[in-house]
Structures are given as C-alpha cells and as structure tokens.
Amino acid sequence: MNKKILRRCRLFAGLDDAALERALSLLAAREQSYVRGEFLVPVASPMPAFGLVLEGQVQVLRDDRDGHHMIMANVGAGDTFGESLAYLGRLSPVYIVAVDACRVMWLSPARLADPASLADADVAALSFRFTSMLAARALAMNDRIQILSQLTIRSKINALLSQFAAQSGSDSFALPFDREDMAFYLGTDRSALSRELGRMRREGLIDFKGNNFTLLSPDFRAASDGM
Amino acid sequence: MNKKILRRCRLFAGLDDAALERALSLLAAREQSYVRGEFLVPVASPMPAFGLVLEGQVQVLRDDRDGHHMIMANVGAGDTFGESLAYLGRLSPVYIVAVDACRVMWLSPARLADPASLADADVAALSFRFTSMLAARALAMNDRIQILSQLTIRSKINALLSQFAAQSGSDSFALPFDREDMAFYLGTDRSALSRELGRMRREGLIDFKGNNFTLLSPDFRAASDGM
DNA sequence: ACATTTGCGTTGCAGTTGCAACAAAAAATG
DNA sequence: CATTTTTTGTTGCAACTGCAACGCAAATGT
Numbered sequence: 390m391n392k393k394i395l396r397r398c399r400l401f402a403g404l405d406d407a408a409l410e411r412a413l414s415l416l417a418a419r420e421q422s423y424v425r426g427e428f429l430v431p432v433a434s435p436m437p438a439f440g441l442v443l444e445g446q447v448q449v450l451r452d453d454r455d456g457h458h459m460i461m462a463n464v465g466a467g468d469t470f471g472e473s474l475a476y477l478g479r480l481s482p483v484y485i486v487a488v489d490a491c492r493v494m495w496l497s498p499a500r501l502a503d504p505a506s507l508a509d510a511d512v513a514a515l516s517f518r519f520t521s522m523l524a525a526r527a528l529a530m531n532d533r534i535q536i537l538s539q540l541t542i543r544s545k546i547n548a549l550l551s552q553f554a555a556q557s558g559s560d561s562f563a564l565p566f567d568r569e570d571m572a573f574y575l576g577t578d579r580s581a582l583s584r585e586l587g588r589m590r591r592e593g594l595i596d597f598k599g600n601n602f603t604l605l606s607p608d609f610r611a612a613s614d615g616m
Numbered sequence: 617m618n619k620k621i622l623r624r625c626r627l628f629a630g631l632d633d634a635a636l637e638r639a640l641s642l643l644a645a646r647e648q649s650y651v652r653g654e655f656l657v658p659v660a661s662p663m664p665a666f667g668l669v670l671e672g673q674v675q676v677l678r679d680d681r682d683g684h685h686m687i688m689a690n691v692g693a694g695d696t697f698g699e700s701l702a703y704l705g706r707l708s709p710v711y712i713v714a715v716d717a718c719r720v721m722w723l724s725p726a727r728l729a730d731p732a733s734l735a736d737a738d739v740a741a742l743s744f745r746f747t748s749m750l751a752a753r754a755l756a757m758n759d760r761i762q763i764l765s766q767l768t769i770r771s772k773i774n775a776l777l778s779q780f781a782a783q784s785g786s787d788s789f790a791l792p793f794d795r796e797d798m799a800f801y802l803g804t805d806r807s808a809l810s811r812e813l814g815r816m817r818r819e820g821l822i823d824f825k826g827n828n829f830t831l832l833s834p835d836f837r838a839a840s841d842g843m
Numbered sequence: 844a845c846a847t848t849t850g851c852g853t854t855g856c857a858g859t860t861g862c863a864a865c866a867a868a869a870a871a872t873g
Numbered sequence: 874c875a876t877t878t879t880t881t882g883t884t885g886c887a888a889c890t891g892c893a894a895c896g897c898a899a900a901t902g903t
Contacts, residue, residue: 451762453775461762473751504740513734523750524700530757535678535688537764538803551680568851576765581890583852795881808860810882
C-alpha cells in the first residue's frame with residue numbers, strides 16, 4: 390500500500406518492485422509518524438533528507454521579520470518537500486508542521502549529490518529521476534509565479550483556469566482545490582475570490598459548480614485562436 | 617572574456633580552463649547573436665537546448681488566453697533560461713525575445729539527461745552542477761513566491777527587504793533593481809510602489825536613496841529577536 | 844433524526860491599489 | 874553647458890479587495 394503512494398511521486402513512478410526497493414535503499418529511506426501539530430523540521434536546522442508524505446498533510450511555513458508566519462506550501466500524500474534544501478545541504482529557512490496525524494518517508498539525496506557515486510547505474514538512473522523531479526517542480530513554480538504576478542483577482546483566476554484548461558485539453562475540468570486552498574494558491578482572500586467568481590459567472594465568462602469549472606466566453610476562444 | 621561571464625553562472629563557477637572547455641563540449645555549446653526584438657524561441661516550439669546570456673538581455677514572455685502578454689522573467693548576462701524545459705524535453709509554453717542586441721550561448725543537456733552517460737566522470741560532475749543549479753533556482757523561486765503571496769504592497773516590500781538584509785548580513789544594502797524592475801518583481805504597480813516606499817520612509821521604517829536601502833525600524837529588530 | 848462541523852456564498856465598510864497623467868529629478872547625449 | 878531622454882515621485886479618482894461577520898447548505902458524527 391505504501392508502494393502505491395510512492396509511485397504517485399515522479400521520483401518512483403513506473404518502477405517495478407525490485408527497482409523501487411533498490412531506490413529506497415539508495416536513499417536510505419526511513420519512515421516516521423507525527424501527530425497533529427508536531428514539528429517535523431524546526432527553522433534553521435540542517436536538512437539531511439527530504440520528505441515524502443505517505444499519509445496526512447504537512448505545511449511548510451516561514452516567518453517574516455515582523456513575526457507573521459505564512460504558509461509556503463501544503464504538501465499532501467504522494468508529494469515531497471525539501472528536496473532542494475537537502476540536495477544543496479542548506480539550512481532550512483522554513484519550518485514544517487503536521488496538519489493532521491501523518492506518516493512521512495525521509496529520503497537522503499547524499500548519494501545523488503556525490504558525483505563519484507553516479508558511476509553506479511542504479512544511482513545514475515535515480516539521479517536522472519531526481520533531477521527530472523526538480524525540473525518539473527521548477528516548471529510548476531513558474532506557473533504559480535505567473536498567476537501570483539497578476540495584479541487583479543480576475544486575472545489570477547483567468548490565469549489559473551487557462552493553465553488547467555490547457556493542461557486538461559478541455560474547457561471543462563475539475564480543480565484539485567477547495568475554495569480556501571484555491572484562494573491561498575492565488576494569494577488572495579477567500580471571500581474576495583468567491584465574490585469575483587460570482588461576478589464572472591454573472592457576466593457569462595465562466596460557469597462552475599463546486600470544483601468543476603467551465604470556460605464559456607467566446608472572447609476566450611477568439612483570443613486563443615489568434616495565437 | 618566569455619569565460620568570465622560563464623563562470624558567473626553556477627553551472628561553471630570555479631572550473632579551471634580545461635574543465636570549462638570539457639564542460640562546454642559535453643553541452644554542445646554554440647553561440648548565437650540576436651538583434652533587438654528578435655525571437656530566440658517561439659511559443660510551443662521544442663527546446664533542445666537552454667540558453668546562457670553572454671551579453672545583453674532577453675525576456676521570457678507568456679500569453680494569456682485573453683491575449684495579454686506578460687513578462688515571466690528578465691534574464692541578463694550570466695543568467696540562464698529554459699533549463700527545466702530543455703532537460704525534460706517539453707515544448708516551450710513561453711517565447712523568448714531579445715530586449716537588446718544580445719549574444720547567447722546554447723547548451724544542450726542531452727548528455728546529462730541520459731543516465732547511461734553518467735558513467736563518465738566528467739558528465740557526472742557536470743550533472744551534479746546542473747542539478748545544483750536547478751535546486752538553487754527552486755529556492756530562489758520559493759523566495760519570490762513568498763513575496764508575491766503577500767497581500768499588501770507593504771508586506772511585499774518588507775518581505776523583499778528582509779530577504780536581502782538576511783542575505784547581505786546587514787541592514788543596509790543595494791538592490792539589483794531599478795524601481796520598475798522592483799515593482800515587477802513584487803508583482804505590483806510602479807507608482808503604487810513609490811507611494812508606499814515614501815510612506816514607509818515618512819514613518820521612519822526605512823530609508824533609501826536610489827537602490828540603496830536601510831532598514832531603520834526598532835520594530836524590525838524587536839520582531840527578529842523574538843524568533 | 845438531531846446536533847455539530849465544515850465549506851461556500853454574501854455583504855458593508857474602510858483602506859488599498861491600479862491607472863493615468865503630470866511634475867521633478869537624474870542621467871545621458873551632443 | 875544646454876538639451877533630450879530616462880527614471881522616479883506625486884496625486885486624483887474609481888475600482889478593487891481584505892476583513893469580519895453572518896447565513897445557508899451539505900456533510901459528518903452520534
């Protein structure tokens with residue numbers, strides 16, 4: 390049952406059981422459980438390993454100079470955190486907290502970050518997967534930056550929906566967010582988001598029910614044809 | 617003179633001349649010049665190589681469904697673009713334009729993305745550098761996301777200045793932006809930024825002249841001590 | 844079936860901010 | 874040094890949006 394979740398992660402996707410075992414051993418995998426509210430990683434601590442959430446959810450948080458703490462990311466089952474820090478051996482500028490009771494697998498990139506050990510074919514294959522994971526994450530962060538850079542809520546919504554439409558190849562699709570997560574992802578207020586979504590629906594630009602969205606506007610189509 | 621610029625990039629930093637030559641050959645380096653306004657990469661095209669700007673500046677742009685194009689990034693000398701796309705072999709969702717006349721070195725990650733060739737020690741060493749570059753970029757993007765996620769301009773300014781203060785180890789430092797770039801980086805309007813900077817100066821929170829900023833507030837210190 | 848929790852939409856309000864247009868200052872050019 | 878160009882600050886205005894509070898409906902638990 391663990392394996393199923395592990396394979397949802399790009400790092401392990403498509404590996405057969407034997408290869409998965411080898412990969413886990415190369416990464417010195419070990420599991421650990423946490424109770425709700427527990428700190429997985431305190432701020433300014435070394436990160437010898439990165440985490441893969443097997444169950445539950447963790448939050449990556451960061452504090453400002455003025456004491457406010459802000460959510461950097463929500464990490465759910467099958468998702469990872471801290472790969473870059475662990476790979477570079479940096480101290481963590483963030484701290485990590487269990488939202489629910491959760492189970493995390495810790496994976497050490499030490500072998501991957503040692504050029505000498507890449508001579509081993511297994512390590513090389515895993516390194517390729519790891520780098521691909523980083524690259525994919527960079528692209529995902531790029532998408533998020535594009536959205537967050539928009540100046541108005543409406544533009545943010547448009548940017549988000551455009552991305553999902555492009556990605557799903559259809560003008561109807563489901564978002565993997567509830568409204569609160571969606572507002573957080575857009576960097577805005579939940580109620581303001583609801584208000585703007587309602588406005589856009591009244592204007593006939595979009596339709597939605599729960600997390601199922603449909604792009605309606607003929608403007609949308611015209612503009613994308615033009616490209 | 618090229619070498620000096622190349623070594624400003626994490627991928628090549630600290631290499632001696634011989635190693636640099638080997639690295640360039642492994643990456644099938646080739647140079648190309650562009651005139652102002654020229655397209656380096658059109659949208660939806662394959663990216664067999666990523667770019668390292670040797671001279672001038674390029675912009676990474678992206679179009680929304682509604683036809684607005686937005687600046688994703690400004691890339692200056694010594695900086696790279698498209699590594700993730702090239703590594704993953706994805707089609708480019710963005711297009712790239714020369715802001716000035718510029719010279720770009722194209723580098724192909726094909727050897728790095730092939731696990732079999734990692735058996736070669738030179739390739740392995742370069743692969744390590746490449747992955748480190750990706751990881752460092754991910755951290756930088758994280759910083760930017762933290763800033764863009766702030767809900768008010770003042771919080772964005774605080775977040776940005778805090779990061780630079782922490783990074784420079786001092787409360788006085790120079791930003792590498794002019795006001796327009798700074799506003800873009802913060803995802804806000806230039807005039808609104810000027811207004812808020814002025815307000816913060818009047819309140820005695822910060823001081824600045826040009827791009828030289830100083831954090832003044834005793835609040836700042838008190839809050840950071842608290843951590 | 845009832846009580847409780849959770850998620851989502853609505854609204855009043857005040858402060859913020861995008862926007863456009865202009866003024867002032869600084870830098871570049873000749 | 875004078876002139877042009879670029880950068881930065883200022884301001885009025887309208888619209889946006891964060892915020893808090895509330896209502897409603899669906900889901901959950903007992």
